[in-house]
Amino acid sequence: MMKRALPILLLVIIGTYFLYTQASIGLLRYYKKRKHSYYRGTNLITAAELTYKLKDNARILSMVTILTAVTFTSTGVLANLYFGKKAEARFPHAIALISKKEPKAFENKLQILKNALRDEHIPFTSHKAAFIRAYNPKKPNDDVMQNLVLMRVTDYNRFADLAGQPHISLPANTAAYMHPTPDQGYEPIKGKQIAIAIKNSNETSVIPLAKSIPQPAINPSGFIGYMLVVPDHLYAKFHRLAAEETIQYYAGISYKNWEAKTSVIKKLNRVIQKDDVDFTNHLEFFNQMKQIFSLMLFIGFFVSALFFLAADSILYFKLYNDLEQDSKQYEALSKLGLTLQRNEANRGEASSNSLFHSVCRCHRPCRLCL
Template identity: 30%
Template sequence: MKYRQLAIKNVAGNWHQYIAFFLSSVFSVMIFFIYAEFIFHPGVVNGTIRAADKVRNGLIACEYIIFIFSFFFVLYSNSAFIKSRKKEFGLFTLLGMNHWQLKRMVWYESSIIALVSIAVGMAFGSLFAKLFFMTLAELLKTNDPIPFRFVPKAVGITAGGFFLLFQVITLFNLFRLRRSKIIDLLQAAKKPKNVPAFSWFLVLLSLICLGTGYYLACISNMSNIVKTFFVVLFLVITGTYFLYTQGSTAIFRKLQRMKSVYYKQTHLITISQLVFKMKDNARLLFAVSILSAVVLTASGTIYVFYHDSRSQLLEQYPQTIGYEEQGMEGHPVMDPQRIRDIMRQDKVQIEYEFEMTGVAVPFQVKYINTTDTSALMIPASKYNELAERKAWKPVKVEEGHALFVFPYRNILGHDFFAKGDLLETSIGEHKMSFEMDGQIEHGLGNTSIRIRSFLIINDEHYRQLMDSTPDAFKIRYYGFELKNWERTNDTVNRVISEIDLEQKPYFTSRVQNYLDMAQANSLALFIGIFISVLFFIAAGSMIYFKWFTELQEDQAVYRSLRKIGMTPAELKRVITTQIGLVFFIPFMVGTVHACFAFKALGNLLAVSVWKYGLVVIGLFFFMQYLYFILTRYAYMRRILK
């Protein structure tokens, strides 16, 4: 029998060990190839596809992430496979196969898996690339669909890059195999294991690190995130590592001393084996937990931005279109009647109009070291007029008092003005002071050059000030909210086309900002899904083939248990419990990490992100459960065979 034939038979005979690794590699190659097809697409390179350059840069970054991640994933996988087959290699050596021949056989096996993975991955990539291009064309709002092209450069980079990756890792593992002796290879699975030990100090250190990291995440905000981010990252990673290497052993050893639990049904067998399995696989479970936390946090963050950016846009642009004019004579930007005429001609319905007149007054807050900050002073009745439409709580401002209205969320963790603060300002030479009634976050008019925030004062006081203020200091704002505003881009562009070039900066529109934002967020979500699923599948695959690399040892243990009277039902219960714990403990730890990351994200955005985070966690939990069912089914068949 030739070495190539022997290698093929070995791969076919151990397919249950290789299948998860093979499928994960195929998925990595497929995503890499699809991205490469778009990156080197002639229409993208030549710039004929609208907005493709934005996607291209993002996909190039994703290609690096996929390749680097694939390197470490394949390195770990091959190392685990070789470790599980040391006894087999020892037998080959004992029968006369020298180290060179053994390495040659292993090289053939790795090359076969690499070539098949690359071929299948690129085949599926070609199959799904058209669907990928159709989705991108829809997201980019291109006039014509993106045609599929079989790009030779994408084929060469994908095939060459991944084959080189497999070869480098294979050579690295062969070097490790060369140093093993025959006796070590034959007795690799028979070496007795010492009872796992742990340190209470390191267990306590783990809890302190995690507790401190979680606390810092909870108090993170925009003002301290730079200081706390890397500290939290270090503490959580350190705490998680000792949680598995020390804490898991402490927990299961404690369960062994609890007789009411340990001697109940099959718990003795389950806990006794998990003491060793958790200790032996501590580094793997640690890596999977961190990987799960990264996937959940990244996916949740993208999903939060996808949904929350619309809410932020509506806060900053409360009207579909709005513009401001300095002075009270004429309409240097546009006559409001002209806008009404255009809307009527295009059959666009105006939901409501909002007009306010005020004066920009300078002020200074203790958290902003500047002297040119200003707010538009308007009466409380004008605020309440819009509040009735927006279902906000109306306000009442007394003489000599003022209320600060800020159009952005409070992400700094503190208000610019607290109740009782004194604000000093002026209109021309006329100086004034107000006792502040606090601050609220609402957008009254579209944020623009002159208008950033608002100062709400008593109506009577406002009239007195306006009567004594020259018209040249006054600012008029006109806002129009349109029905079905997302589909009014052509009409809004028609309005903009009639505005003088020098007056255009004073005109604002929500529509174009929304279209740009929706496009960017949709692309980020679409691309991020592939990367997140890749990472998550790889994490599940690592647990999958870790179980199958220890299959022979487990078969010997379970055969002994059957001989002493354990029934198949009891055996299934033990296996299900063990696989379930090893599958879901890292996921739950990663979920806890992600929840505190969501808390920090909510602090930064000044909004609750839980409903979005829980959706992401639920979806990935469902995927993890499916992976667990498939692993349990395949493993049970091998054990009971």
């Protein structure tokens, strides 16, 4: 987004400037060629005045347009961030539990979590999976390659069902990197293939990398490394080589109307100790985002209001400065016979001929009028 924002902004500014300095003048020149309409009534004076005003005020009009566009665009973006549920993409599951050390403590905390949901009479769906910690032996100095985590594709699809996301399928004997965030441009694992090994195992497998998965199907956690999704048969192969200390457990739970279920989250924060498990939930992250974006919306609204007042002030002072000149021009036109009043006898005449008939006071177009 940052790479595209500046070129787009630059092109919009240039396009807005040329819209007033070139496009509008070109349209008026095209209108002058339509003599049937151009020479009718006061259209000639109006077109000439518009051409002069646009040439004289092109820079001011383009500046005001850009200021107004920035005002409404920034306010709309901040309002969309505040009212939109962007947290659902980052935290697919309403509640997630991740093991840190022993699996026994994980099972106890998971049971406490489910009992708390049942006590609150909240219907939920859940899925538990085991991840395998791995590393790349060919890149010992790379922190990313030393913190790999393997997940089978079947577990990914079940977690995707909890989050309402589509399933994926992998070619045989391949792996796919799953982004920890839906933001584009964050992909630390690239290349055509990757070497994978399990701790305390001498066997290394070189696996081709398929297309990465941009949308995560599990909640992010600082205790989960860089996730690789592999087919079930490859996962079974690594699982036979993995020791108990290399197995990590994750449980995802989803339920409806998670924004209104604040009491169960407060209760779980009291009863679940985070020494041996990592407890993440959608509601707390969503509230944190709303607090941040509410402050940004508050500041952005007043900044936008100042920009909007600045644009209005520019137009007002320009109109006020040109008022005296316009008054003199209309006074000169009135001396030539241009007036807003019409005689009762000529009320049936087209108002477009009032300017020319005021020259010779005739009731039909003549050479003097035209």
